[in-house]
Amino acid sequence: MSITSDILRGHTEAIILSNLIEQDSYGYQINKDIMKKTNNAYELKEATLYSAFRRLEQAGCIRTYWGDETVGARRRYYAITEEGRKAYQGYKQEWQEAKEIIDKLLK
Amino acid sequence: MSITSDILRGHTEAIILSNLIEQDSYGYQINKDIMKKTNNAYELKEATLYSAFRRLEQAGCIRTYWGDETVGARRRYYAITEEGRKAYQGYKQEWQEAKEIIDKLLK
C-alpha cells in the first residue's frame, strides 16, 4: 500500500458503495476489486471493511443476505439500497468539492 | 464549513506547511488565510491547528519564535524548516496519487 490511510479516511464508505452500485458483492471480493482497480496501490484492511459494513447497514445504505454456495466458504452478500444510492451521490459531490478545496490549499 | 473533517483529515499538516512556504505566519493568521483561500468552505478548528503545530514541530518540520509585537496580543510565529519543505513535497506527491486513486474508485 502506497497511500496513507488518513487520506483515504472518510472515503471508505463511498468506495464500498461505488462497488455495490455495479453489482451485489461480498467482503472478500470487494477488497479484491479495490486492489485491482488501484493496481494494488490501496487495500482496505479487513477490520476497516467490516466496520464500514456495519455503519452502512445501520444507516440503511446496504442490506445483506447469505449466498447459497454449496462449496467453499460461505459468503455474506451486500446490496445497495435506494438510501445508499442517494448517499453515494452525496459522497461523490462532496469529493468533487473537497478535491477543489485541497487543490487550492496545496498550491 | 461545508466539507467533512474526515475528508480533510490527513491534509492538515500539508495545508499548514503550504501556508508557511509563502511566509512565516502565526496560528490565527494561518486559519484566516485558509478560510479566505477556500471562500469560507473550510476552517481549521483551533484545537486541530495547535495539535498539528505540535506534531510538525516534533517532527522538525517547523520552528517557532515569538513575535515582537508591542501592541495587541502576542503572536507565536512559525517558520518552515528544510525538513518541512521536503515533507511538503512528499505530501503534495501523495495528494496527486491519492486523487487519482479515489477518482478511479468513485467512478
Added chain:
DNA sequence: GAATATACCTCATCTGTCAATGTATATTCC
C-alpha cells in the same frame, strides 16, 4: 499433511478532530 487461498468476524488500541473552556489585550460603539 502442510501451505495457501478463500471467506467471515471481533476486540483493544491508536490517532486526529473538536467542543468546551480558559487566559489576555485592543478596538469600537453607545
Added chain:
DNA sequence: GGAATATACATTGACAGATGAGGTATATTC
C-alpha cells in the same frame, strides 16, 4: 464608563474511524 467584538494563544476530555492481532472454517495444491 462599559459592553461587545476581534485578535491571539493554549489545554483537556471525549469521540470516531482505522487497524493489528487474533479467531473460525472450508477447499485446493504440492
